[in-house]
Structure formats: structure tokens, C-alpha cells
Amino acid sequence: MKKLSITVITAFILVLSGCSNYFDSGNLQNAGMLVETSIHDQPWDKKGYEGLLAIEEQFDIDVYYKEGVETQQDVREAVDELVNNGVNLIFGNSTTYGQFFEKISSVYPEVHFVYFNGGQFSENVTSLNFNSHAMGFFAGMLAGEMTETNHAGIIGAFEWQPEIEGFFEGVTYQNPDAEVNFKYVNDWNGQEKAIEMYETMRDEDVDVVYPAGNAYSASVIKEANEDGIYAIGFISDQSEIASETVLTSTVQHVDELYKLAAEKFHEGDLRGGVLTFDFQDDVISLGEFSPEVPKDVRKMIQEEVEAYKDTGLLPNERVTE
Structure with missing residues (x-):
């Protein structure tokens, strides 16, 4: 597991479009996750982190997470760094990331962005929604x-x-x-x-x-x-x-949606849009009864x-x- 510090990668974004072979060895290369606070702060982010670890194990890839990513500039710098580490599937573990991903998605055509419970999308931005x-x-x-x-x-x-x-x-x-x-x-x-x-x-x-x-x-x-x-x-x-x-x-079950998104992306079936999931999809359930x-x-x-x-x-x- 890698945890990265935010570093601006000078000029990398300018040459990305010329590196079409950078992601050519398969669909899912490496995966990354952005959180606004910490993976330890709350159940939602903990579950996202568990999903990231499950992807690491299932696909035998490297995964990365970045904490404290709260602004458009934070996202831009974090995405630059993740892409430089071979990440082509990036999860933003909150609703907030939808607006950020939509603004930068066209700059990273080889990367697919996933976030949760929002309405923004583009060709390579997908919102995964719980029908709660x-x-x-x-x-x-x-x-x-x-x-x-x-x-x-x-x-x-x-x-x-x-x-x-x-x-x-x-x-x-x-x-x-x-x-x-x-x-x-x-x-x-x-x-x-x-x-x-x-x-x-x-x-x-x-x-x-x-x-x-x-x-x-x-x-x-x-x-x-x-x-x-x-x-x-x-x-x-x-x-x-x-x-x-x-x-x-x-x-x-946020972790299950992480795995589902990774599987769809790896198989070439993940499309930009708003996808909704419910009890029928086994991603929502009731816990133990008292x-x-x-x-x-x-x-x-x-x-x-x-x-x-x-x-x-x-x-x-x-x-x-």
C-alpha cells in the first residue's frame, strides 16, 4: 500500500496526451483513492479504503490513497501524481469530487474517474449512487x-x-x-x-x-x-x-461498489454516467438485529x-x- 504526498508534477499533464502507450498493457493498471479527511475518520472512508484493498488483492495491482484532498487544486495535484504512478482508475470517496472530476476529466482521457452519490458525469466520469x-x-x-x-x-x-x-x-x-x-x-x-x-x-x-x-x-x-x-x-x-x-x-457496502466498478472498468464495461444501486444489488443491507x-x-x-x-x-x- 502506498500513501503519496501531494507533489506538483511539472509539465506532466502537458505531455500526457502524447503518451498513449502509457496505459497500453491492459485495462486496469493501478487504482487510486482520494478522501477529504482521513481513511480512519469515519465509516464511509474506512469502507472505501477496504474496497481499495480488495481491488489490490483481486487484480494484483498497486493502489494508492491520498488524504486531505479538499479543493480543485488539491485534486489536480493529486491526480497528476497518481497518474504518474500508473493509475488509470481514480475513486473520489464523496459527493464533492463530482464537480472536480467533471472539470478536469477531458485533460485525462485515459483515466476513469468514479465518485459517489452525485449527478455530474462525463464520458470518463461515473457517479455510483446508493438508493438509500x-x-x-x-x-x-x-x-x-x-x-x-x-x-x-x-x-x-x-x-x-x-x-x-x-x-x-x-x-x-x-x-x-x-x-x-x-x-x-x-x-x-x-x-x-x-x-x-x-x-x-x-x-x-x-x-x-x-x-x-x-x-x-x-x-x-x-x-x-x-x-x-x-x-x-x-x-x-x-x-x-x-x-x-x-x-x-x-x-x-461501499467496498463492494469499489470492486464492482473496478471489474467493469477492467472488462471495458464502465461508462460515464449515473448508476444507481439498491438492496437488489446486494450493496445495501440491514445489519445485525439487537x-x-x-x-x-x-x-x-x-x-x-x-x-x-x-x-x-x-x-x-x-x-x-
Whole structure:
């Protein structure tokens, strides 16, 4: 595993177009990953890193990652350096990289850029999107079933997250008497603000909380465990934090999408565009259930997930006779 320091490679970009044989020995040469903070900071980046390691093992190639890449200039310098190391598949492990990749993609025609959960694309830029509405719905169903106060809460990073609407729909479908408390951190990494929001919810009788943000989900779960409040994990299976407190987790298998993208690229099948994945693609799942969740409730949720995978319809969308 190589970790590179950011270095400007003078004039390399100017001669890249004349080096058509630079990538001629196969499709996938080496792979690289850009993260805004650190691969150790949050579940999302950890999972991306795991995906990069899986690509390294599967294809027997060199892989590189670069941390602290936050601006267009950072991206330009990082991409220059990665390409100089034979990288022709670059992952940007956040939504932010879409705008950066779109601006520079034409300069690197031999490189394919991949990022997550965005709408920008070009011939060699692909956005991999999780259809997270459904996972939020099933989390909401479980919260609606398990709340004793009829108050469930979601602490979202941003209001546009599809899992937020899904959570609301799931809670109210399963328990029409329940109310849903919404709060937004407006930052994936706003841990202190998220804890303050959690404390407000706790004081308002919320007894099931869904912290839908990368960096702060674990911290909120720990607080909920101390207070005897249920929580639902986010991105990874967070039952290991507090197995009884965490009712389940909405797991996004970022590492599996890394492997899938690498396989498609290696086979010449990865195209620029926006690709969407869901439970049916085995890249979204629910984590382990808490022993606090009754067996009949577990069975009900699992059966509804399977029905969704078969039909593409959530419980509130299926017509019953």
C-alpha cells in the first residue's frame, strides 16, 4: 500500500496526451483513492479504503490513497501524481469530487474517474449512487415498531438525504401514532452539533434515534447507550458499539461498489454516467438485529426487505387486496 504526498508534477499533464502507450498493457493498471479527511475518520472512508484493498488483492495491482484532498487544486495535484504512478482508475470517496472530476476529466482521457452519490458525469466520469430511500424506510419501520414513547428522531447530515424521507415514511407506515423529530447538522462531520441535537431529542422523549451521518453516528450511539435509548446504525454494522442499543444498522457496502466498478472498468464495461444501486444489488443491507428486537418483528422486517427486493416496491407502495 502506498500513501503519496501531494507533489506538483511539472509539465506532466502537458505531455500526457502524447503518451498513449502509457496505459497500453491492459485495462486496469493501478487504482487510486482520494478522501477529504482521513481513511480512519469515519465509516464511509474506512469502507472505501477496504474496497481499495480488495481491488489490490483481486487484480494484483498497486493502489494508492491520498488524504486531505479538499479543493480543485488539491485534486489536480493529486491526480497528476497518481497518474504518474500508473493509475488509470481514480475513486473520489464523496459527493464533492463530482464537480472536480467533471472539470478536469477531458485533460485525462485515459483515466476513469468514479465518485459517489452525485449527478455530474462525463464520458470518463461515473457517479455510483446508493438508493438509500428504501434503507431509511426499513429503519423507520423498525423505529416505529420499537418506540414506546411514540417519538422517533433522525439526525441527518443534510436535508436532501433520501433516507430521511424514507425514515419518516417507514415510521408513520408502521406506527401512525408516532411522531418523527427531524434535525440537520448540515455537515457530514459535525460531531459536536449532532450530540447537542441528540440531547435535545432525548429531552423531548425520543426513544429511538437514527444518526444518519458519517462521522457522528458512533458518538450518538454511545450517548444513546448511556441513556438507555435505542439507536439505528449508519453506513456500517454498528452493533459492535452496543449490541442491545443498536436495533439494526442501514449498511451501505461501499467496498463492494469499489470492486464492482473496478471489474467493469477492467472488462471495458464502465461508462460515464449515473448508476444507481439498491438492496437488489446486494450493496445495501440491514445489519445485525439487537436481541431487544422480538423475533416476530425481525421476521416481519426481513420478509418486507425480501419482498422489496423481488418487487421493487416498498410496503406502502404495494397494492393490497
